[in-house]
Amino acid sequence: MMENQFKETNMGEASLIESIRLRPAMYTGSTEGKGICTMIEHFILDLMSSAKMEEVDIELASDGTVHITSSAIDVDSLIKKLGLLKKAGNPGTQKNILDLAVILGLSRSAKIEVYNGGKIHTLLSQNNLFEISIEEGYLREDLIIDFIPDSEIFKTTDIDFEYLCSVFRKTACLNPQIRINFSDNLHNDFQQCIFHYPKGIFHRMDLLIMERSVNEPSFRLDIEKEHNGFQYKISIALPDYTATAYIQSFAGDTETYNHGSLVDGVKKGIIRFIRDYTDQEVCTDNSGLILIASVSGMQLTYGGSLKIRLEQPEIEKAAEEIVYKELTDYMESDREKVRKFAERFKDKVN
Template sequence: MSDAANPYDASHIQMLEGWEAIRRRPGMYIGSTSQRGLHQVVFEVVGRAVNEIVAGRAGSVDVTLTPDGGVRVADDGPGVPVETSGDAGSPGLEALLTQMQFGAEPRGRHAVATSLFGIGPCVTNALSSRLRAEVRRQGIGWVQEYTRGVALTPPTSTGPTTRSGTTIAFWPDTDIFETTDCSFATLTERFQELAFLNQGLDISLTDQRPPDGPRSVRCRFPGGARDFVIFLDAQRGASVHPDVIGFEREDPRMAGTVEVALRWQDSHGERLQSYANSAPTPCGGTHTAGFREGVAAAVNAHLRERRLLAEAAPDLSADQIGDGLTAVVSVKLDRPEFSGSTHGALGGATVRAGVAKAAREHVGTWLERHPEQASAIIGRIIQGTGQN
């Protein structure tokens, strides 16, 4: 085909930046315009507030679903810096809400991953018909309003205040989303995960929409992954062996930490939930492979030492040992490696080796120190294999 028949040149290229790019292709930034994408714009704002707590600058986050379809996220941190006040902090309020910088959010083991690409509230602002930001910082209150990502006014002082923190209220754009009805259950589940995986986190969710009155839930779990396993077992309603085996370990080789909790129950099937930097890894990865490898090694070593397996018999497989197991595996890494752009599976050979070593040592030690419970667990596993 000749150039004359297809007159495409540089004049046809559109350069889209900031809010305009996000509104033109929202799926590139939040995954979809369905309810899943709607929840993602909530997480983009919540993530900033949660990381204030993780960094030790705030104590709690309050999320509210308002009757008019809005979402309000408030924290009690020091407040976002405000450029017009001469505040040299970074990023400032307007930069936070308008500048699209991939990876701008905190990263590494000391940050909670809730944003798809680390852009944060800028995405939410662009995809909201209206957004109102209130900042209480250094004794002064500030407010700024936006419409579809565009500021209506500069940040305006509201006078002295004795409080501190940041509140961002937004109304998802009905021209963008298939629905603007957030699911209380879905948001609760994700906030519970974050609180289980970050022991200092205190996050509440209030739904003001029900006609019969508000409903709310507070997510705070000092027991971390141990509490998570107890919660998961309670959901299944199965009888369980009493103790949760749990441990945390830092491993310089994988530049991060691993937290694991597990417990066997008197039912079939394995329930293993895994996370990397507090983000779910539904396809597993090297951390789950290392966990299963380490637990299998510990159990088989215990069986061999007590001659509970015939000398010529092969080791039990990870599948056999995992039957009836509920487990949570959470790694927090400085430089996580993922397989694929969706981050569904974690990579990294050092992660597998580090988690396997930690699981083998800690589970093995627990079995040695709790002989009665170990006997019950081993007996259940052997019974399930048909080798008793």
């Protein structure tokens, strides 16, 4: 018989799962189908960071089950997470298992199996009650997860394949180590996509150049640097024509639509370089500049009403210095390209 662990064994444990069910939109952003996609996205990101997952297969099954499997994963950390579910009353513990608890709390039923050293660790969840067991045996995969989103929580449990594809494409671009195999058996037409981009955001720049320019860009610079615990990836390109600038930026796995410190720093680095090189006032807004930038690190601070604008002066300063130095170094290797790059910006009012 399944133990009512959340409601009888420990009142502290009840608070986490009950708060998730009482306020699901706080954890998924929506109770529409997009909320299910967010739940899946956060869980995959959590497995990547906490269990060092490098490859995952995700299937939308015909019966509405979300099926997730992986063998490129740290199973010890997963087993630890299962054990932490019994200590969910501790605030520090709750943070470590939050994405897993969201899956359990917002699913009609769930089954998680983790294989390690001839033993299968199994979590079964039904109507928000769960039990954990350990038995000897063998699994073909190190991790097998099946869950059915709760139709009493979500207004629709129809998961949009194309939207999840866009989510996984972004995830794979920002995390070059991951390979995501995604298939759809839920809808009438079977679909399958693989997302694996070893070049990361630089692959995204390749695609943008193909979309926006007939020829190779007149200037292209890819930068990857680590500074004071933050990892910077910055790609700058100028196509062979003048157009409206295109800018895309990320902080961690969040797209910063209002940009902020990272983009401000990159622009300052470009402007400072061109001022030193041409002794002219410059502007980056109408040159056709294509810029994709990302920063990752332990502590990222967001501001603005929607908390999607990066606000960290140290990141802005670092980005400025990195871009300025890289452009200066580039000038030594190809002065002609740098001259053409600077020509596109000079004699404009900043």
